[in-house]
Amino acid sequence: MISVSNVSKMYTLESGDFFALKDTTMQVRKGEFVAIMGPSGSGKSTLLQLLGGLDQPTTGNIIVDGIDLTKLNEKERTLFRRTKVGFVFQNYQLLPMMTVGENIALSLTANNTPKNEIKTIVQKLLSEVNLQGKESVFPSQLSGGQQQRVAIARALAMKPSLILADEPTGNLDQKNGEDILKLLSRLNKEEKITVVMVTHDQQAAQVADRIIVVRDGMIVEEGGYRNEKVANRMA
Numbered sequence: 001m002i003s004v005s006n007v008s009k010m011y012t013l014e015s016g017d018f019f020a021l022k023d024t025t026m027q028v029r030k031g032e033f034v035a036i037m038g039p040s041g042s043g044k045s046t047l048l049q050l051l052g053g054l055d056q057p058t059t060g061n062i063i064v065d066g067i068d069l070t071k072l073n074e075k076e077r078t079l080f081r082r083t084k085v086g087f088v089f090q091n092y093q094l095l096p097m098m099t100v101g102e103n104i105a106l107s108l109t110a111n112n113t114p115k116n117e118i119k120t121i122v123q124k125l126l127s128e129v130n131l132q133g134k135e136s137v138f139p140s141q142l143s144g145g146q147q148q149r150v151a152i153a154r155a156l157a158m159k160p161s162l163i164l165a166d167e168p169t170g171n172l173d174q175k176n177g178e179d180i181l182k183l184l185s186r187l188n189k190e191e192k193i194t195v196v197m198v199t200h201d202q203q204a205a206q207v208a209d210r211i212i213v214v215r216d217g218m219i220v221e222e223g224g225y226r227n228e229k230v231a232n233r234m235a
C-alpha cells in the first residue's frame, strides 16, 4: 500500500540545512493500522505529510497505492489527495463558515458529484459517525468529539483507501478520544481502510497492528505493541 524508500526531507534554515527526515525507509501493508510515535520534533508529522502528498521529499521515493508521489505534478498531487487519502487532524480543520453537511461534501463538490448523490452520501456518512440530523449545524455548535467525527466523515467522502490521522485524539478527553479510536479501528477492520496515525498517546497506539518509532528524523524501532522493547521507547 505504502512504500517509502530512502526518503529525506531537508529544510534550509538561516542556521544551515536541517534534515527533518533522514534516509527513511518503511512499508505499510494494505489494510494495516500503523501508529507513528516518537518525541516532539522527531519528524512524525513531516512523514505523514509526505505520505499524503501535502509536501514533497527532498530525496527518495514514496509509492502509495501504486502511485509514485514524487513523479506527480501539482495538479496530479491535488487529485491524489482528494481521491485517495482521507486526512484527519488534531484541530479538526473544519471550515467554520460552512455547515457540517457542506464540510463533509467539500471534496465531492470539488469532484462535480451531482447534488442529489452528495445528499445521499452525506446522510450515509453522518449516520456512519453517529451524527444523524446534524447536517445543517455549524462546526462551532458541536463538541470537540463531534467535530472530529465530522472531520472523519469528510475524510471518508471519496471512499479513500488510506486514512492519515495526525494526533486525532490530541484535543479530546478520554471518552471522546476512545470513541474516535473505536471509529478509526472499525473503519480499518470492517471497511479495510489502511490507517496511519501519528500519536503521542500510548493507549491510542494500542489500537494499531504495528508501531513505528521515529527519533531525530530516523525510524528507530518497528514492531507490534506487544513488542516490549518498542513499547518502552514510545514516549
Ligand SMILES: Nc1ncnc2c1ncn2[C@@H]1O[C@H](COP(=O)(O)OP(=O)(O)OP(=O)(O)O)[C@@H](O)[C@H]1O
Pocket: 011, 018, 019, 020, 038, 039, 040, 041, 042, 043, 044, 045, 046, 047
Ligand atoms: N516548514 C518547516 N521549515 C523548517 N523546519 C520545519 C518545517 N516543518 C517542520 N520543521 C522541523 O522539522 C522537525 C520535525 O517536525 P515535525 O512537525 O515533523 O515533528 P513531530 O514529530 O511531528 O513533532 P510534534 O510531535 O511536536 O508535532 C522539527 O524540528 C521542526 O521544527
